Amino acid sequence: MTWVLWAAGAIAVLGAIGVVASRTPVYSVLSLVVNFLGLAGLFLSLHAEFLAVVQIIIYAGAILILFLFVIALLTVRKDPMERSEDGLEGQRHLGIAAAVLVGALLVVVVLSGAPAFFAAEVADDFGTAAAFGRELLVTHVFPFELAAFALMAAVIGVVVLVGRKQS
Amino acid sequence: MSGELVQGYLFVSAVIFAVGGAGLLIRRNPLVVLMCIELMWNAANLAFVAFARQWGNLDGHVLAFLVIVVAAAEIAIGLAIIVLLFRKKEAVDVDDLRSLRG
Numbered sequence: 001m002t003w004v005l006w007a008a009g010a011i012a013v014l015g016a017i018g019v020v021a022s023r024t025p026v027y028s029v030l031s032l033v034v035n036f037l038g039l040a041g042l043f044l045s046l047h048a049e050f051l052a053v054v055q056i057i058i059y060a061g062a063i064l065i066l067f068l069f070v071i072a073l074l075t076v077r078k079d080p081m082e083r084s085e086d087g088l089e090g091q092r093h094l095g096i097a098a099a100v101l102v103g104a105l106l107v108v109v110v111l112s113g114a115p116a117f118f119a120a121e122v123a124d125d126f127g128t129a130a131a132f133g134r135e136l137l138v139t140h141v142f143p144f145e146l147a148a149f150a151l152m153a154a155v156i157g158v159v160v161l162v163g164r165k166q167s
Numbered sequence: 168m169s170g171e172l173v174q175g176y177l178f179v180s181a182v183i184f185a186v187g188g189a190g191l192l193i194r195r196n197p198l199v200v201l202m203c204i205e206l207m208w209n210a211a212n213l214a215f216v217a218f219a220r221q222w223g224n225l226d227g228h229v230l231a232f233l234v235i236v237v238a239a240a241e242i243a244i245g246l247a248i249i250v251l252l253f254r255k256k257e258a259v260d261v262d263d264l265r266s267l268r269g
Contacts (some may be wrong), residue, residue, distance in 0.1 A: 002172060009179035016183045016206050020190035025198045032202050035183070039209055042176065046220040051212075051228055058235055063205070063242050070246050071198060074253045095192030103185025110177040115221065118173050122223045135225040136232065143229070147236040154240030161247040 004045040012038030025075065029067045036060045047127040176217035184210035195260045197249050201242065208238050 015035025022028045036059045043052035125131040136144055187206030194200055212231040219227025256263060 002175070005172065005175045005179075009175065012179060013182050013186065016186040019199070019202050019206060020186055020194065022199075025196055025202075028199050028202050032205065035206065036209070039213060042179065042213060043216055046176065046216050048216045048219070048228055048231075051216060051231055054232065054235060058239060059205075059209075063239060066242060066246055067198065067202070070250060074250065092193045096189050098192060099185045099189030102188055103181055106181035106184060107178060110174055110181055114174055114177050118221055122220065126220075126223065127225070127228060132225060132228055132232075136229050140226075140229045143233055147233050150237060150240050154243045158243050158247045161244070162250050 004041065008038045008041030008045065010038075011035075012042065014038075025071050026068070029064055029071065032067075033060050033064055036064075047122055049127050050129045050132045051127070173217055173221050177214055180210045180213040180217065183207075183213070195262055197252065197261050200261065201245050201249070205238060205242070208234055 012035050015031045015033070015038055018031025018034065019028045022031060036055060040052040040055045040060075043049075043055060123131075184207050187203045187210060190203035190206065191200055194203065212234050215227040215231040215234070217227075219225060219231075252264065
């Protein structure tokens, strides 16, 4: 089953690169969809079926639609979204160098510290909606409530920020 | 199949994190910057799920789920702020937003 890892991983990484490399934000969003689909495939191969479905519905469905709406509303008038190169000097090279450094560091840590192979076979219901729900609503119910509170605060914040009438 | 690589998943996660970080540093469109933050959160999620599979318990899944919830909240607020920025300053580039500069 290793081919699932490399195929879905390649899709996810290519999507991520597409997000960063696209000139127009719409293409970035579409690449982000590709990245999320690859990640959902990886989740599936890790027996995280519920999370894979959540990934598709919440991320690829809800959040990216939000992005597309904002892009469609805000950027109809101007197409070159970003000025080319008159900001910080050497920003691109320094940024890429810093990111490569961080990535190399993470990879080294992963390759030296983490176990190479998965240890045990997991239980049959590992990652199903039932097992996940039991874990979330019985064992971890307080973080669940906190998350609900955070969502409510976010909704109220959004309404306060942009819902007011322009005077 | 017991020969599945946990390191492979963590490697993919690290690469996605680094790509997101690069985008965060070199892109200046606020929308794309938000998307790059999403990439980094998702990389962390992948690591959570991989470790949950490694140790055979579901805590990592719960954590990844909470990350998704918080990301949704963060995106809602972030997009609202971006809408306000566009309304106020027509800013399409984070370099335009320097009114707090001393």
